[in-house]
Amino acid sequence: MLMDDHLLAMHGGPRSKTVPFGTGRRFGDEELLELKEALEQNTLFYHYGQKVKTFLTRFNELYGVPYSVAASSGTAAIHIALGAAGVSVGDEVITSPITDQGTVVGILYQNAIPVFADLDPHTYNMDPVSIESRITSRTKAIVAVHLAGNPCEMDPIMDIARKYGLKVIEDCAQSYLTRYRGRLAGTIGDYGCFSTNDFKHISTGDGGIVTVNSGREADYHTAHAFADKNYRRLGQDVIRDLHGIAPNYRMTELQGAVGIAQLSKLPGICSSRSHHGQRLTWAIAGLNGITAPQVNAGNESTYWFYMLRVDEGVLGASREEFSEALAQEGIPNVPGYIPEVVYMQPLFQKREAYAGSHFPFDLTGITYERGICPTAEGILRTAVRLSISEFYTDQDIDEMGAGIRKVANYFYSRK
Numbered sequence: 420m421l422m423d424d425h426l427l428a429m430h431g432g433p434r435s436k437t438v439p440f441g442t443g444r445r446f447g448d449e450e451l452l453e454l455k456e457a458l459e460q461n462t463l464f465y466h467y468g469q470k471v472k473t474f475l476t477r478f479n480e481l482y483g484v485p486y487s488v489a490a491s492s493g494t495a496a497i498h499i500a501l502g503a504a505g506v507s508v509g510d511e512v513i514t515s516p517i518t519d520q521g522t523v524v525g526i527l528y529q530n531a532i533p534v535f536a537d538l539d540p541h542t543y544n545m546d547p548v549s550i551e552s553r554i555t556s557r558t559k560a561i562v563a564v565h566l567a568g569n570p571c572e573m574d575p576i577m578d579i580a581r582k583y584g585l586k587v588i589e590d591c592a593q594s595y596l597t598r599y600r601g602r603l604a605g606t607i608g609d610y611g612c613f614s615t616n617d618f619k620h621i622s623t624g625d626g627g628i629v630t631v632n633s634g635r636e637a638d639y640h641t642a643h644a645f646a647d648k649n650y651r652r653l654g655q656d657v658i659r660d661l662h663g664i665a666p667n668y669r670m671t672e673l674q675g676a677v678g679i680a681q682l683s684k685l686p687g688i689c690s691s692r693s694h695h696g697q698r699l700t701w702a703i704a705g706l707n708g709i710t711a712p713q714v715n716a717g718n719e720s721t722y723w724f725y726m727l728r729v730d731e732g733v734l735g736a737s738r739e740e741f742s743e744a745l746a747q748e749g750i751p752n753v754p755g756y757i758p759e760v761v762y763m764q765p766l767f768q769k770r771e772a773y774a775g776s777h778f779p780f781d782l783t784g785i786t787y788e789r790g791i792c793p794t795a796e797g798i799l800r801t802a803v804r805l806s807i808s809e810f811y812t813d814q815d816i817d818e819m820g821a822g823i824r825k826v827a828n829y830f831y832s833r834k
Contacts, residue, residue: 493614
């Protein structure tokens with residue numbers, strides 16, 4: 420018989436969350452000062468102003484990289500990296516089936532073909548064994564997605580890339596200051612891609628960054644030009660001798676100004692999120708039917724969100740029942756992350772990136788059936804996503820943990 424204080428809130432018991440979640444302001448006087456200075460330049464164009472340049476200089480210093488390129492979004496950042504890497508018509512690019520659409524947009528814009536590798540069931544990141552099994556003579560690159568602040572296993576991925584002569588692009592949109600064996604995610608592959616949209620660790624409204632990690636100035640020039648219609652705009656003169664098509668993905672001085680102020684806050688933001696994520700994992704350790712996200716030894720996650728998994732057979736309840744009971748405890752959550760793996764979207768099922776055409780899919784005849792990444796599909800069927808914020812307090816995290824334990828123990832004891 421459960422004690423009254425162990426009764427679920429949905430059954431009349433006390434809620435686990437006793438105080439409102441901590442909140443705070445993301446933007447303040449620092450951003451206003453930078454914006455004022457940007458406007459006083461009398462130009463908002465990155466080439467003539469100083470804000471985007473300063474933003475990138477400070478980002479390079481923080482990350483210890485020689486070069487980076489500003490972009491209009493994280494999606495644009497990945498496209499820039501793909502273009503700079505030479506991905507072109509009919510090439511295949513291996514990536515994750517659990518990601519935002521922005522990861523695959525650039526692949527298709529280059530008229531290349533996305534190929535999806537399966538995931539590790541505990542980290543939710545790409546399985547190197549599955550990556551290698553997907554390689555063909557057409558494979559040109561790997562886009563490694565560091566999901567939710569947790570780093571991919573980059574050493575084996577880089578070993579595979581070197582073995583087959585592939586480029587590696589790191590999608591770090593959700594993984595600022597994430598570390599893989601002491602190295603920052605985004606500095607290990609050939610390119611690292613970051614997002615500064617309003618739903619990431621730092622925000623400039625929209626925006627992105629591409630790190631160019633080879634150390635070769637020529638690679639930097641190629642990436643920089645690809646972000647700016649293939650105009651060569653690094654010196655005083657603008658070179659418009661075009662040798663290929665490229666988009667306009669320029670960052671404005673207003674975005675750069677906000678980015679400067681936001682970047683100064685980033686270490687604290689990531690430290691807080693890392694602390695909260697670890698604390699929540701400790702709080703729910705050992706629960707029957709609940710599996711915390713795994714951060715492999717030597718790695719550090721900065722928890723853009725926190726996603727656990729429900730083993731319905733062990734727990735004695737469905738993922739949806741668990742989610743609803745947890746919400747009633749005052750702990751907001753969402754079953755799953757994205758509704759389906761990316762390749763089940765109509766774009767891939769109909770093989771129609773462009774209206775009325777099956778190009779580029781018809782170059783190889785590729786199809787995307789359910790079951791090609793069974794682990795990834797299983798993750799989405801069993802996952803429950805919770806928010807993590809730098810503004811949360813230890814009490815917030817402890818009450819989240821208590822709520823998860825309370826609900827899990829209730830269903831397991833009833834079983």
